[in-house]
Amino acid sequence: MDKKQLIDDDLKYIWRPFTQMKSLEDASNRPIIIKRGKGIYLEDIDGNKYIDAVSSWWVNTLGHSNPRINKVIYKQAKKIEHVIFAGFTHEPVIKFSKKLVEMMNNNLKHVFFSDNGSTAVEVALKMAYQYQVLKGHSEKRKFIALKNSYHGDTLGAVSVGGIDMYHKVYKPLLFEIIQAESPYCYRCPVGCAKETCNIDCLSSVENILKEHSKNIAGIIIEPLVQAAGGMIMYKAEYITKLRKLCDKYNILLIDDEVAMGFYRTGKLFAYEHAGVVPDIVCAAKGITAGYMPLSVTITTDEIFNAFYDEDKDGYKTFYHGHSYTAYPLALAVALENLKILQEMNIEEYLKPKINKFSEQLEKFKKHKNVGDVRQTGMICAVELVKDKNTKEPFSYEDGIGKKIYLEGLKLGAILRPMWNCIYFITPYIITENEIEKLTGIAFQALNKVLPDKE
Template identity: 60%
Template sequence: MTTKDEWIAKDLKYVWHPDTQHKQYEGENFKPILIERGDGIYVYDAEGNQYIDGVSSWWVNTLGHSVPRLNKILYEQANKIEHILLADFTHRPAIELAERLVKLAGEPFAKVFYSDDGSTAVEVAIKMAYQYWYQKGQPQKRYFVSMTDSYHGDTLGSVSVGGIDIYKKIFQPLVFNTLKVSAPYCYRCPAGCQQGKCNIECLKEVVKLFKEHHNEIAAMIVEPLVQGAAGMRIYPAEYLNRLRILCDEYDILLIDDEVAMAFGRTGKYFAFEHAGIKPDIFCVAKGITAGYVPLAATITTDKIYNAFYDDFDKVKTFYHGHSFTGNPIACAVAVETLKIMQEAKIVENLPLKAEIFKKNLQKFKNLKHVGDIRHIGMIGAIELVKDRETKEPYPFEERIGHKVFLEALKMGAILRPIGNVIYFMPPLIITEAQIEMLTQIAYYAIQTVTEPNT
């Protein structure tokens, strides 16, 4: 029988892991953890060690691991039809899911375009927005505006609108030009304002850009309320609200990348609800199947769709599709996910949990190297700094977040960080007691690493 260590040796021989420097696995220190099963908020490794999944396995899991109802529907759908192309053919799960998504998002949303993951949903949105203007007789509207430090995926189109160096710098010669505005990073405000006491001055930059270039701008794409990959940087809903008004004023489409935030993360089904606005196009993925199987959707209005609707020979068709577009198993799991969420009132029950979460996060103020504490809904983040007064960051090479991650693993929690930011994005079904446990582990892990002498 193959032992755990043999599995790991084979893993390192054959598997190239994402976002991973494999040299770190040399020697005896740290190796990939072999996970064998999951149950609720917990996953278990090959030695039976239990870990709280504090990051929802890359922000995908919402209803916990190995959910009996989802397991059943997946099996049942596979027994009916596992896959069928979605051009000239259709199937009930794709239809039912599209109807549910449109109704959940509300008017004016009308059409759902399926793809496979967050990056492809963003690619679809970008191409859809450009082709919309092209077919409206304005092909010069070809630029996309996005925020500094934004993240919209790892494919080249989504990297183009992204702004994080680590994912983009090397590929700069390959990506298309975009326009950037400073992100509303409130802890280190680009307009020099004090956190929580501003009139969204950072939007002035957007106004200037729109005024000068609106004739060439197709759309602005945003991560709504939270810049996830930048370190769970949370900005006010007012920003998004005013951005909608500006986009309308300057005839610019608003693309809302809800890939990480939709389906409850911020305390509502969609983050745009906090701002009381509707984007022109929005993207969902990750939690759409509760983290079970890949599926994504780009959702839009009749205003956009009608620009593509014409006689065949006018060549206005949206020529975009992936082999697994609208896969029946994925759509069936997504429909069941939405049913569970609605029947169990998952989102409706979040406010109480979110309050407990917020309260627990306040305790981190006692730690000397905690610079900023951020919270919205079921997301919490702790930005660690070398010096609290000056906000001096820990150097990249110090891997302070990674050290905290290793400590937390020993205590039974997965808190894979983003640089110097330790964040929580647990499955939504986490209980209040489990929130306490998770935050306590994080507290002690941070204390052990950053204040070793206490």
Template identity: 45%
Template sequence: MSNQNWIERDLSVLWHPCTQMKDHENTLPLIPIKRGEGIWLEDFEGQRYLDAISSWWVNLFGHANPQINAALKTQLDTLEHVLLAGFTHEPALALAEQLVKITPPGLDRCFYADNGSAGVEVALKMSFHYWRNQGKTQKTRFITLENSYHGETLGALAVGNVELYKETYAPLLMETLVAPSPDCFNRETGESCAAYALRQLEKMRQLLEQHAEEVCAVIVEPLVQCAGYMRMYDPEYLRGLRKLCDEYQVHLIADEIAVGFGRTGTLFACEQAEITPDFMCLSKGLTAGYLPLCAVMTTEDMYQAFYDDYTKLNAFLHSHSYTGNPLACRAGLATMEIFEQQNVIANNQKLAEVMRQSCAHLNDHPHVAEVRQHGMILAIEMVQDKASKTPYPWQQRRGLHVYRHALKNNMLLRPLGNVIYFMPPYIITPEQIQDLARIATEGIDIATSEA
């Protein structure tokens, strides 16, 4: 069957995520994918696309990775699924042990969920329930950062702050407190990102001074607000925020769903601030993009607050049918083995430097406000006016020009509005990064040349 045959079948039955389906009739034709191998995706007519966004930030070590494939094939012949309530199994236990070993010190308990949004729900509910078990029933609110994103389920959506996703559902959502973002896009001329972060931290302090008695937790995406147009900030903010949360007795939830497992240059972004949050949500790269799974890492103190006689009704009863699924956990274990066996972080640092060098020229582009980077995440923000950082009207959809140009040149880039970003699998080569930068530059020239 041709690509067109697959497209026609698809449009008759499927409803795609994060999509205005009318676009697929002409503006954005669907791309049917037959197979993936390494960094490449291939359609039904043999056209290949370099997966520069890791298929929505999940794929770490390439499609059809032989080591992960082998682990899953073995697991399929052993145990595909069993409930985790009252039962246990080797993949869930072994992965939890490994995660306790590699996450920041003090995160000694692992609670599984099915995906990132579900994991955020777990952390929110667990934080609230902890304070309830402690008799502090007035703690019912959460503080989030401006421009943050934590998922699409109602709790996760409520603690996000990207209006594009949230505004429609506002009547259904709990009210949260919003602190200014520390992302340094709007820093003063000559002001360092660290100085700007500390300036923004003072506004968080003021919020906590006023509301700490009613706040359960502060939730943040460490270092990179990914769905918030890949805005980035300095680790100094996390270091100061940890101190504030301790001072005002509120929990700190680190949503590392997108930034964990090597994305920002260290295994976990929190490492760069040398902090341990009260909760760390991990997903996406946890299984290298193979299967949905989330691990919510937390402390022994958190665990003990729920540990009691059954009749006290203090247990944490949150559950999913597929909690700790053996296949997903086995994929996670195989992913962790690759990190153990290969020098992934050091190699990523070399690749990140190639990304930086390959895109450095765009700092001088008349319609690029900023080229920013944390490790293996690099973002290029197109603007109408460079001096004032005036954005293009969102209705113009300038990023689509880059998307289309990249597809014509065998590259998959999926801009966030007018922000072009690279978040490739870690198996990308320096030469492929250079090609990617060249194609992105051409696309940006095309996108910004039109009136």
């Protein structure tokens, strides 16, 4: 089928996510047809190659078309591709769960499976609420969530979301939450500077707890980075102090590691940087290195045991599951992924790459429209502003992100800036030379769209 026909059929039959479909009338907004991927590169139908600077929606960690993962999919498909996970089980899920719990090596010991990040969050919210009910606290039915947060697109996940553009229209359908300030260091909600930050923004959470803790089941956070909110980064100490607040006011800490988990921050899970353990952890994306949809919600003995009892009327059972819960093909990949990451000695492997990124980010700092440059492990972000002194952001209509995206494509990288933020979330296998190349492309694209010297 020729390219024109493929695009015509795409436009005719497919309703795309996060997309105003009418905008596709403009040819520059049309999707690019990807034919194949290899390592950090994606290749389109015309043979153009692009660095996948966004790891294909932040999922890919080991590069595209990894031979070991490809082989495992084939091997597992020949054995059993799928089996009902009620009353039946299989080796990949057992081995993976055991290995993951051993790697975490703390009191998170029970793994519940679903198949994407949003549902991992739904599971966490339902689990937290039912836990409170089972403990005799049915009045604890609200959650605290942070401004600028994103936890997925199903209704529970949207309820705890904090990005108006995505979430506002659904408000009448959502359950009530209490929103706390976002720990947005560059635009500090309590007027502090990054250098002197003493995590004062956490007072917003404590104030809510002082008044409402008897009605609160838990708080949900994106650890260290509010990703879809614009790669907003904050100190690990925030989580350390938050854990203490959760204990003091007897609420659960739900840690949404969907984007950060599986070494994105340099450690298996981001909470490790804070030296604390959450009550519930959600993870997805990198769990299968980006090859299969899979997610987990992991919890403690304390929560698991609250459900574990004689249950004549069924009210202590956790009623949740999906057709693809613990999908064997995905689990075989997830297990292989853990083995590969361990063999790579991934924490050490990532260190020079993290350093290379921070060295290369320096060049952005002097640009007249760069307000903030931030990095957490393998995540880097450059926030663009109209004016460095006032921090005035570009408006949506300025379309800066799209212009940079289009320049990036011409130069051979998929950048996809978010809001006013250029970011890099690459596969871990990117080399130091490729980091130089990618950041160079982004810098060139930035200067094309917003020339530094006029």
